[in-house]
Amino acid sequence: MTASSSQELAIAPEVAVAPELPEIWPPVRRRRGFLGFVLKHPTIAIGGLLILVMALIAVFAPYLGTVDPTALAPARRLRPPSRDYWFGTDMLGRDVYSRVIYGSRVSLIVGIAVSAVACALGMMIGLLSGFIRWLDAILMRVMDGVMSIPSILLAIALMALTRGSVRNVIIAISIAEVPRVARLVRGVVLSLREQPFVEAAVAAGTRRFMILWRHIVPNTLAPLTVQATYISASAMITEAILSFIGAGTPPIIPSWGNIMAEGRALWEVTPSIVFFPAIFLSLTVLAVNLLGDGLRDALDPRLMRRI
């Protein structure tokens, strides 16, 4: 290639010519806009889309060809999936499709509420223990203690002492998740406290609350967002587990855990009652986890992909 091109240009042989290199790398074209985002963060796109679909299902449950999910019809018990009953019927003749669709509401509400409550409480405890030294030792020992109790058992113990309701389920699961948030926030505060910009703010006479609010809190938001997604994923699983063993959402409200709990006794005969809510639950949790992984990679580029 170099020989032929130098002949074409008719350059004297004693003149050194830089060889013409083939184009190995095509020019980098950065895609922008929606498609660019999807290509750069496929996990966020897939997870986000699935969550959006689930949220729409939960909101528009009454319009998705459902009937009353609590309507009993003993005459048509335990029907297999068919054109009239897409997911079959349970042992009381209730339409499993309607129950599963309505059940998405409980899971989504629990997922969102638990991560909101746990993040708010954990943020407060983390800020306090990061900024007030004498309180740090006490708060962190309590948090260590809470973390030493396996979270499902902690929720079970709390649920055994309260009446079953969605609100109590949210409280019970949140208490178990608070320490993880508190530790995360405390870690960020401790590393930021020694930074020059915080020192500068102190030197400028900024009040402590304003330093926290203006300089510390914004820096916790990125890791907290990632943590919040993981918390809602595990909260949805914990809610289903609690309902499954009879310590969660009251049986009168259709939730995926409740539907599976009711189908448990008969699952060898009609496995569809257990499998449909199981598929919905797994897909939703998978979506939230994918979103969390994607957000972590996107918000903290220093981290390696997929830890």
Added chain:
Amino acid sequence: MLGYVFRRIVTTIPVMAVVALLVFSLLYIAPGDPAAVIAGDQASPEQIAHIRASLGLDRPFLVRFVDWVWRILHGDLGTSIFTNLPVSHMIAQRIEPTLSLMVLTLLLSVVIAIPMGVMAAAKQGTWVDRVIMVLAVLGFSTPVFVIGYVLAYVFALQLNWLPVQGYTPLADGFWPFLQNLILPAFTLGGIYIALIARITRTSMLEVLSQDYVRTARAKGLGFGTVLFVHALKNAAVPITTVIGLGVALLIGGAVVTESVFAIPGLGRLTVDAILRRDYPVIQGVVLLFSFAYVLVNLIVDLLYTVFDPRIRY
């Protein structure tokens, strides 16, 4: 070395004290009147008062706490409201299946997950890596009872290879014992395997970029030797940490797995106790599992010194 071990053991005592205080305080933290909840909706005021007295809620917090700790130190975990048997006795009867299930799951998960993570790290960026990581995300997202029902449906109902449910004590022969535990162990192991495989890959990737790995390769050692002897040993500290922390998932998962596979262990005891609102039993199980969890993580801390002799705080 001995000084480190001793100090680590001593620092565990305050953690256990905080755990005991928290488990005890749950009765006071819970919203509403626990005595009325435990007694049930049809209970008369006398029955509620009786429950309140048996839980000790009519006495001052501190007096009752000291008394409670004193009795725990003597092995008394209280008395079941439902059966009137000592809780420690009920736990002792049910501990073998749960312990067998958890130990088997732990061994199985470590044996499967660590090679998976090492493979993924060694073949970083290839399809092997991607398949393993996708499996890990799936394992992480599938609730434990879903894995349980799928495995039971495929291997017990359809293929008929293994029993659907039940438990055989080890005393009745090793093979029947194992046969009943294989499916539950894989069920419980799903999320644990995913967790260990992910951390193994991450910490292996970190180690593989070190100079001493290149040196080991340059002096002619085989890739396998370098991976499993040199690199894995140096990646071991974060892996053991996660294995220890993951025991919490095993404990929580065991409650569900035992329900799916009808194993008469501590998980089933807990579930039965919830349905009967037998709080002393729940409290005893929670306390026992939490102490066990703290001890497991103490052992993990002590193992650090084996993998990394530099660790001597």
